[in-house]
Each structure stands twice: as C-alpha cells, then as structure tokens.
Amino acid sequence: MKARIVVVCCATVEPARLLLNSRSAQHPNGLANSSGTVGRYLHGHLADSVSIYLDELEGMKPSNQDGGTDHIYIPRYNHLFGKPDYAGGWGIQVNFASYMFPHQAYRLRGYGAGFKAHIRQMQPGYLFLGCFGKVTASERNYVTVDPNQHDAYGIPVPVFHFRFSDNDYALWRSANRSLLEIASHLRGTVFPNFGRAPSGFASHEVGTVRMGRNPKTSVLNSFCQAHDVKNLFVTDGSAFTTSSEKNPTLTIMADYIKRQRKLGEL
Numbered sequence: 001m002k003a004r005i006v007v008v009c010c011a012t013v014e015p016a017r018l019l020l021n022s023r024s025a026q027h028p029n030g031l032a033n034s035s036g037t038v039g040r041y042l043h044g045h046l047a048d049s050v051s052i053y054l055d056e057l058e059g060m061k062p063s064n065q066d067g068g069t070d071h072i073y074i075p076r077y078n079h080l081f082g083k084p085d086y087a088g089g090w091g092i093q094v095n096f097a098s099y100m101f102p103h104q105a106y107r108l109r110g111y112g113a114g115f116k117a118h119i120r121q122m123q124p125g126y127l128f129l130g131c132f133g134k135v136t137a138s139e140r141n142y143v144t145v146d147p148n149q150h151d152a153y154g155i156p157v158p159v160f161h162f163r164f165s166d167n168d169y170a171l172w173r174s175a176n177r178s179l180l181e182i183a184s185h186l187r188g189t190v191f192p193n194f195g196r197a198p199s200g201f202a203s204h205e206v207g208t209v210r211m212g213r214n215p216k217t218s219v220l221n222s223f224c225q226a227h228d229v230k231n232l233f234v235t236d237g238s239a240f241t242t243s244s245e246k247n248p249t250l251t252i253m254a255d256y257i258k259r260q261r262k263l264g265e266l
C-alpha cells in the first residue's frame with residue numbers, strides 16, 4: 001500500500017504493536033523506532049472506588065438512572081491540604097457504575113425472600129465514588145510484541161510489562177483513605193472496593209509512542225509527526241508523555257486538531 005501521508009490512530013497498544021511489527025532493513029527495530037522508545041512509557045490511570053448505600057434514601061421509589069449518571073465530578077483536592085509525599089493526585093467521578101445492578105447482593109449474607117426485599121430496600125440509596133489517579137510514566141513499563149504468538153491474521157500479539165511504582169502506591173493509598181474519609185461523613189452502609197494493589201488502567205491507557213523534542217528519547221515531535229519518518233503521524237493516546245488525573249480524551253482531540261493544522265501545511 002502506498003500513501004503520501006499515513007496517520008495512525010488506533011488507541012494506545014495497537015500503534016506500538018503496528019510500528020514494532022513493521023520492521024524492515026531501513027527500520028530494523030520497527031518503524032520510527034531509532035530511539036528504541038516505541039512501546040515504552042505505557043501508563044494510564046489507577047482507579048478504585050467505594051459503594052455507599054445511604055440510609056435516608058433507602059426504601060424510596062426506585063428509578064432507573066442508568067444513562068443519566070456520572071454528571072458529578074470532584075476535581076483534584078489533595079494539594080489543598082499541604083504538599084503530599086508523592087507526586088500527582090486524583091479526581092472522583094460520582095455514580096458511573098450501573099445504578100440498577102444490585103452490587104450489594106454480593107457483599108451481604110442472606111438468601112430467600114427476606115434477603116431480596118432487603119436488597120431492594122437498599123437499592124435507591126446507592127452512591128458510587130470512583131477515583132481516577134495519576135500513574136507515573138516510566139520507561140520500564142512497556143508493550144512489546146511476541147514473534148512466537150500470533151493473532152488470527154498471523155500478526156505477532158502485544159505483550160505487556162508493567163508495574164505500579166512506589167509513587168503510584170503512595171497516591172493510591174492516600175486516595176483510598178480519602179474515599180473512606182468522605183464516606184465516613186455519610187450515614188449509610190459503606191463497601192470499599194479496594195484490592196491489595198491499585199486497579200488500572202481504567203481504560204485510560206496512554207503512552208507507548210511518546211512525543212518529545214529529542215529524537216533519541218521520543219518517537220514523535222509536538223505535531224505527532226514521527227521524527228524518523230516525516231510523512232507518518234500517530235495521533236491517539238499513545239502520543240502522551242505523561243498524564244495527570246484528568247481523563248485523556250479531550251487532550252487526544254486537542255492534539256488531533258493541532259496535527260490537522262500541520263497536515264494542512266504539507
């Protein structure tokens with residue numbers, strides 16, 4: 001296939017996979033990968049949550065709020081109370097988990113008609129606080145391809161190497177403490193949804209084909225144009241160098257607009 005300009009825009013893992021699988025004599029490490037950076041700096045968001053069933057709303061007439069949820073956002077606030085001993089923060093999205101699903105039925109003991117009535121009684125009180133926190137972008141976290149494992153089209157599959165950093169753990173513990181503190185001021189039944197480690201990436205994965213000024217440490221310039229291959233652009237979440245607690249899509253779209261202007265000049 002020949003093209004004057006090629007624009008890759010297929011999320012975060014696939015662009016790295018595509019470039020790494022596009023090896024040639026001219027690009028032995030993969031297309032646009034003279035820096036060896038393609039696939040590296042995989043990151044995203046860590047996420048955890050609490051479910052609360054508010055006493056004063058229990059037993060009210062139930063209504064299906066699915067589809068009308070997630071309109072409340074608590075912006076980052078951890079920097080307002082002194083400098084934390086970790087970098088970054090989190091924001092909280094309210095009620096984005098399915099409102100109608102009886103999540104509490106998994107958490108409470110019981111069976112039979114009485115149990116069902118109790119679950120129904122609680123349901124209108126459902127409140128969900130989900131935090132999305134910054135994850136450090138590190139060279140050590142990367143996507144590569146496995147030449148010995150292929151998908152249905154015979155193309156090597158992506159393989160992930162990822163560990164949360166000490167900073168990520170410190171931020172996660174602080175976010176969880178804060179979620180519990182907020183919940184402790186409410187009257188109701190509280191179910192923390194935390195595991196032993198942060199859950200990630202909340203479908204907000206970014207990195208892997210990062211932009212930067214230095215072609216030795218980055219793949220793309222600030223217009224998402226490959227340093228090595230001037231008619232190749234990568235304009236999805238993979239171009240991120242770092243991310244805050246903010247959701248990624250508006251930034252991806254802003255990058256896209258900037259890149260469109262550059263394309264217009266070519």
Ligand SMILES: Cc1cc2nc3c(=O)[nH]c(=O)nc-3n(C[C@H](O)[C@H](O)[C@H](O)COP(=O)(O)OP(=O)(O)OC[C@H]3O[C@@H](n4cnc5c(N)ncnc54)[C@H](O)[C@@H]3O)c2cc1C
Nearest residue numbers: 009010011012014203204235236237238247248249250252
């Ligand atoms: C349930 C859910 C909720 C989310 N909520 C939010 C939110 O509230 N706010 C927010 O900012 N972000 C949210 N996100 C994340 C957001 O969807 C992504 O960050 C964003 O869509 C990424 O944009 P993109 O252009 O990089 O990739 P995508 O939107 O994933 O687009 C990539 C496209 O490339 C196609 N593709 C993939 N591989 C190939 C291939 N090999 N060849 C050809 N085509 C290919 C895919 O089919 C897809 O159409 C959410 C994600 C999920 C899953």
